[in-house]
Amino acid sequence: MKFLRACFLILVVLVISLGCNLPAILADPTTTPLPPAPQEIEPVEQPGEALPPPTTTVEIPPTPTDTQPPPPPAAQINPFAPAGFGVGSTTNETLTFLDVQGQSLGTIPVPGLSYADPSHVHIAGPYHGNLLDVPVIYHVFGNIGNLKQSVGGNSDFIVTAIDVSEMSGAPGQFALVYSEVTWGGDALSTYLYMRSISGGGASWFWERTDPMSWAIYPLAVEATHGELDGLLFTLKPWGIGGDIVFPPQKGLFYLDMQTLQHSLILTESFNPIGISSDQNMVAYVNTDNGFVEGANNRLTIYDLQATTTLPINLDPSSERGAGYAVFSPDNHFIAWMEGSGWQMAEVPNFTSRVRIADTDGNLYADIPASTFASAAGDPSVRHAIPVGWIDGEHLLVEALGSEWNNPALIRVRYDGSNPTRIAQGNFIGFLYP
Numbered sequence: 001m002k003f004l005r006a007c008f009l010i011l012v013v014l015v016i017s018l019g020c021n022l023p024a025i026l027a028d029p030t031t032t033p034l035p036p037a038p039q040e041i042e043p044v045e046q047p048g049e050a051l052p053p054p055t056t057t058v059e060i061p062p063t064p065t066d067t068q069p070p071p072p073p074a075a076q077i078n079p080f081a082p083a084g085f086g087v088g089s090t091t092n093e094t095l096t097f098l099d100v101q102g103q104s105l106g107t108i109p110v111p112g113l114s115y116a117d118p119s120h121v122h123i124a125g126p127y128h129g130n131l132l133d134v135p136v137i138y139h140v141f142g143n144i145g146n147l148k149q150s151v152g153g154n155s156d157f158i159v160t161a162i163d164v165s166e167m168s169g170a171p172g173q174f175a176l177v178y179s180e181v182t183w184g185g186d187a188l189s190t191y192l193y194m195r196s197i198s199g200g201g202a203s204w205f206w207e208r209t210d211p212m213s214w215a216i217y218p219l220a221v222e223a224t225h226g227e228l229d230g231l232l233f234t235l236k237p238w239g240i241g242g243d244i245v246f247p248p249q250k251g252l253f254y255l256d257m258q259t260l261q262h263s264l265i266l267t268e269s270f271n272p273i274g275i276s277s278d279q280n281m282v283a284y285v286n287t288d289n290g291f292v293e294g295a296n297n298r299l300t301i302y303d304l305q306a307t308t309t310l311p312i313n314l315d316p317s318s319e320r321g322a323g324y325a326v327f328s329p330d331n332h333f334i335a336w337m338e339g340s341g342w343q344m345a346e347v348p349n350f351t352s353r354v355r356i357a358d359t360d361g362n363l364y365a366d367i368p369a370s371t372f373a374s375a376a377g378d379p380s381v382r383h384a385i386p387v388g389w390i391d392g393e394h395l396l397v398e399a400l401g402s403e404w405n406n407p408a409l410i411r412v413r414y415d416g417s418n419p420t421r422i423a424q425g426n427f428i429g430f431l432y433p
Contacts, residue, residue, distance in 0.1 A: 078330060079172075080171065080277035080278060080329040081433075082390065083431045084098055084099040084105055084127065084431040085097070085098060085396065085431060086428040086429050086431065087423045087424070087426065088116030088121060088425060089406070090115065090116055090405065091405070093111050093112065093113050094108065095116075095121070095136060096423070097431060100394075102411065105431075107131075108150055108153075109155060110148070110155065112140040112141070112148060114138075114140055114141040117427075117428060118387075118429045119167065121138045121139070122137045122176050123136055123172065123432075124173065124174040125173070127172075133152075134431070135149055136150045137149050137167075137176060138150070144161075145164040145165070159193075163181075163182075164178050164180060165215070166217055167179070167218065168218035168221050168231075170221040171277060172431075173223050173225075174196065174226045175195075175221060177192060177221055177231050178194075179193070179216055179218060181238060184209075187209045187210060187211040188215055190208050190209075190210075190215045192206040192216060192218070196223070196228050197226025197227065198226070206260060213239070215236055216235065217233060217249060218231055218232075218233050219252075220275045220279055222279060228257045229256075231254070231255040232254055232255075232275060233253055234249040234250065234272055235250050235268070236248065244291075245292070245320045245321070245343070245350070246273065246320075246321060248287070248290035251266055251272075252264075252265040252270070252284070253265060265304070270285070270286060271284060271291075271292055271323075273292075273324065273325045273336065274325025274327065275327075277329060280331065281303055281304065281334075283299055283300070283334060284299075285323070292320070292322070296321075297313060297315075297319075298311045299312045300312070301334065312361055314338050315353065318338035318340050320339035322338045322339075324387075326386045326395070327359075327389070328392050329391070331359060333359070333364070333414050334357055334358070335386040336354070336386060337354055337383075338352060338354075338355060339351070339352045353367060353368045353384065354367045354395075355367070356395065356414050356416065364414050367412065369383065371419055372397055372408075373401070375399070375408070376401070378399070381399045383400040385400065390411060394412065395411070395412050395414065396427065397411075406424060406425060407425070407426060408423075409422055
């Protein structure tokens, strides 16, 4: 009897519970409360399948403990900031490389090197800590002028049967343009050739004939991933001599390597004396048929992007004019050489100075050659030539004395302070990371 009473009570409880929940069970499913929103996961697109339409999401504000400051912006790496530079000599047929502090990185053999200068040597690859991985292309005299490549300690010809005159390469890339100049009896012809990372040999692509013996001189090569995009060039008289301080050049032209169409940037009344690494700025002076006109004592900076010009007055004593202008990697500073006097007089009285300004026209330094003579330990120094900027604040200057083929390389700050000799030999170009 007690058992039957217990069973009856359990049954009653179940019936009452079922009755209480019956409305919820019979309710329409759309009225069921939503569960908590799940964490949103970005869909992954599968090849060949379209993504489903986006779903409505609920934004959940972070709690104070989850709030973090935004990460700092990534540091911008300037592709034109060098990792080091090369120093060469034709006497020992080797190139020595140093980092921007002047510490040795090692040497590369260049047997047969004709000239140790940037117009005859091109560092054709980036530096990632091992010089043996960096190809160097250089000019070699034989029966005619050829090009060799030195890489991994070995040197082999890459261009033969062409009498190479000048060459210019894209910074840190295997992309270069070189020229061949021939006299046809009544006119001078310049033939341009190119070689890129995918090129298998000499590839002729353009020529110019001039009855007044002006040859094409390649100044700067524009390239992307080793493939040529464009060339900046000027015109230079062929086979002249005399008391020449600055290279005689006239006009500046751009050649599109895809269409082979060229355009005029500067008329032949101007001599381009320096081009920034990104090719956005040009420094020029007035010319007298290509020769620097010292009577017009000013240098002009031309911003090709903004199409603006900025004149900077030279020192009044610089009657030979100005040249050898170099821009810092960030285009903030420009340095150039000015000259006065004569090199070929009965008693030579030539001397030079290096001046440094920012590209807004503010002068920061005016350094006579005697300062570089003291730093070089050579009282015969008369030519002080800016060759490039090691970084955004320090300039590299070649100080040339009586030993013309063995200059001292002097590092100096943009304000002219602390000139220091860091190498001996000819500057041949920068290493780029």
